[in-house]
Amino acid sequence: MEKVRYGIIGLGNQGTMYSVHLFAKDKIKDGYITALCDINPAKIEYSKKTLKDESITYFTDYIEMLDSGLVDAVLVETPHYFHPEMVMECLKRGIHAVCEKPAGVYTKQVREMNEAAAKSNALFGMMFNQRTNCLYRKMKEMIASGAIGELQRVTWIITDWFRTQSYYDSGSWRATWSGEGGGVLFNQCPHQIDLVQWIVGELPASVNAFCQYGKWHNIEVEDEVTAFFRFKNGATGVFITTTGEAPGSNRLEISGTKGKLLCENNELVWYKNEEDSQAYSKVAKDGFRPPNKEIIKVETDGENPQHAGIINNFTQAILGKENLFVLGTDGIAGVELTNAISLSGWLGGKEVTLPVDEDLYLAELTKRCETSAKKEGSDATVMDTTASTGSSFNK
Secondary structure, three states, rough: OEEEEEEOOOOOOOHHHHHHHHHHHOOOOOOOEEEEEOHHHHHHHHHHHOOOOOEEEOOOOHHHOOOOOOOOOOEOOOOOOHHHHHHHHHHOOEEEEEEEOOOOHHHHHHHHHHHHHHHOOOOOEEHHHHHHHHHHHHHHHHOOOOOOOOEEEEEEEEEEOOOHHHHHOOOOOOOOOOOOOOOOOOOHHHHHHHHHHHHHHOOOEEEEEEEEEEOOOOOOOEEEEEEEEEOOOOOEEEEEEEOOOOOOOEEEEEEEEHHHHHHHOOOEEEEEOOHHHHHHHHHHOOOOOOEEEEEOOOOOOOOHHHHHHHHHHHHHOOOOOOOOEEEHHHHHHHHHHHHHHHHHOOOOOOOOOOOOOOHHHHHHHHHHOOOOOOOOOOOOOOOOHHHHOOOOOOO
């Protein structure tokens, strides 16, 4: 194989972004689209008119696309509940698959997907494009090397996700328990939920969360969340997010006994203590003066290839030229943390330990799905996500 033939399942905002702004503009080396699939004929017509590529075959049934022999690899870009099912159908046919975030809505279905991946010879990747950001990669590297000492606190204020009511009205599945499984946690924040544990190197041990449902929009799911984390060494964390705030912020601060890292405004700053603060505290004679520090603007490699980076790496991994940067099986960690936050919110802020009680979570989710509103929306609408505000493109 010299080039990888790609199919895309789901021609909504994200699937269209990949086909129109990446593949059609030759941003994917050694990969090209041969097939596109959506159950909505209007989206197929939109894609045909936009791409004007007669070499692409269109399908309304993704199984037919997988069985057509036209694709080597597939991008799964459908509503969240369908991600594991569609990935598994790819993998059992030996078709390589990249799953859009999140990996699924609940850990039970993601665990089943990961088990299927272990039995398949096909590659399985996750679209965690934010992991390609040089700032986050550098933070992970520095923390793993001991640059900030023992972890003390993680604080992420990620509120630059402003969404209008028209955004939520653009699809019948959006912002419903039965269609999406949640709100800001499941649509906008899977990247940050993944990065919290990826950068630090571990999941929190427990979570208390306070979620507000339809606070800023006419929706049934959460559009504002404040979560409190506890890590196994006693370190704590706060995660704050919303789609109702403008202007928003994106400020990640990770503190340790040897200093802290602050990531904000596309810049990484290291506040480096001259001495470990706890060792210093035990011998210092001054009751108020902290250890001396140096403020360093951290240099990175400057690379931030995002979605194109993930797809290009996946393509080269299929061709045997690179190692896979993001394993698909990594997706379960973020779903685990998201489920814990959601469950705590449903239980009025009660502490939830990780790993989450899968049966309890699914029972609580099922209750909400059973009473989920049947929302009308223009499922034929495709929004241009390249103009979106916030910390990454989102479906």
